[in-house]
Amino acid sequence: MRIISLVPSITEALFDLGLTTDEIVGRTKFCIHPKDVVDKVEMIGGTKNLNLDKIKSLKPDFIIANKEENTKEQVEELMKDFKVLVTNVETLEDNYYLLKQLGHLFGKEEKAQFFNLKTYEAFDIIKSGKRLKVAYLIWKNPYMTVGGDTFISRILDELGFENLFKNQKRYLEIQLEDLKDADLIFLSSEPFPFKEKHIDEIKEVCQNQKIRIVDGEAFSWYGTHLAKCGEYYRDLLTKINQ
Structure with a gap:
């Protein structure tokens, strides 16, 4: 499968879940993680000024966008020719379901569950009594x-x-x-x-x-x-x- 990510944090997540540069064929200039592999992926502009011609030339099977980070008009234009998943993450619960969804889509359920558990551990913190x-x-x-x-x-x-x-x-x-x-x-x-x-x-x-x-x-x-x-x-x- 040929995947283009229009979202920096999702590009990082896809690599963390175990996808490779054979599958991730396009990313934005703001996709900087993981540092050792993103340079091998074709750049398709910024999150809000995508190079639509470049994206089309890469012939993706799947594009992942985000409601806040990408421009509605450009995403709708891509939807005419490609399968586009538009994500929307506002809470930790949304994040849990995002990783679960990505894990299911790409057969990486175990890795997705691992990162979800690590996320909850990250916030398992003894907080001070006073809310500053x-x-x-x-x-x-x-x-x-x-x-x-x-x-x-x-x-x-x-x-x-x-x-x-x-x-x-x-x-x-x-x-x-x-x-x-x-x-x-x-x-x-x-x-x-x-x-x-x-x-x-x-x-x-x-x-x-x-x-x-x-x-x-x-x-x-x-x-x-x-x-x-x-x-x-x-x-x-x-x-x-x-």
Whole structure:
């Protein structure tokens, strides 16, 4: 079977489940895991600007897309000629069923179950008694954060935090003054690559908040990636609770 993945985290999941470059024939430029094999797979553009002609030339039997990460119009265009699975992952439960579905589709049920179990182990964490309010920033100029209906917010909740903007929806622009009610400010390493220098800029306004750079992949990549983040989550919580 010839498969094209339009979703970075799903590309990683397919390889983790045991598929090979003989089966995965196309991926986006943002599909960077696993690092040792993705370079061998043909690139078909970005998640939101797919090269449809390139995809058609690869003659896939199956294409995997995502409701949020890909553009509806482009996915619908591909549906005219190919079998397309459109995924939608908003919770850990959704992630469980995604892996179960991929395992069933490609005859990798045992591997899928393994990663599902490892994912639940990753979140089997002793959380602090107090739910700290967290503002999770994903962008600068303008500053942007996540609402309560996002996958990132669900991961924050699973780790025992409270999203300061849980009553807002999707991705919203904010001012630094809006962060003053937070206990913690997380600066994500992606999609905007926040660095230590940005902490000093934010501290000029948010002087009473703890500010930390966090691994964006650990909060926004679903599929099998979460199963590998247990140690990271535990280390993060330990440092915050010190």
